[in-house]
Amino acid sequence: xxxxxxxxxxxxxxxxxxxxxxxxxxxxxxxxxxxxxxxxxxxxxxxxxxxxxxxxxxxxxxxxxxxxxxxxxxxxxxxxxxxxxxxxxxxxxxxxxxxxxxxxx
Numbered sequence: 843x844x845x846x847x848x849x850x851x852x853x854x855x856x857x858x859x860x861x862x863x864x865x866x867x868x869x870x871x872x873x874x875x876x877x878x879x880x881x882x883x884x885x886x887x888x889x890x891x892x893x894x895x896x897x898x899x900x901x902x903x904x905x906x907x908x909x910x911x912x913x914x915x916x917x918x919x920x921x922x923x924x925x926x927x928x929x930x931x932x933x934x935x936x937x938x939x940x941x942x943x944x945x946x947x
Contacts, residue, residue, distance in 0.1 A: 850876070883924055895928040 850872060857868040879897065882889050889897040899922050907918045934940065 886922070893929055893931045895926055895932055898925045898927060899923070900925055 850869075854865065854869040854872045857863060857871055858865050861868065861871075863871065879889050883897055883899055886899050888899070902921055902923055904920045905918050907916050908914065909916055928936075
């Protein structure tokens with residue numbers, strides 16, 4: 843799947859092909875997993891998937907930015923952002939290496 847964007851439908855099809863559930867059950871399973879991850883993140887919880895990585899919600903404080911056209915200072919409101927931190931195993935897999943530390947998931 844290199845060079846391609848993987849969609850929910852692709853994930854559902856992969857579950858259907860590999861697990862053997864019906865297409866409907868596969869879609870429901872994918873939706874349930876993604877929904878649970880989204881709900882946890884919305885509550886500000888960290889989602890850690892062993893050998894894959896962690897989704898972390900961080901709070902960013904208010905700061906001053908500038909309008910690039912006018913140079914006028916504009917306040918940027920505080921907000922929450924999500925960061926994905928891949929595990930060392932995933933980093934190694936992406937870079938074509940095998941193995942990896944198990945201390946960073």
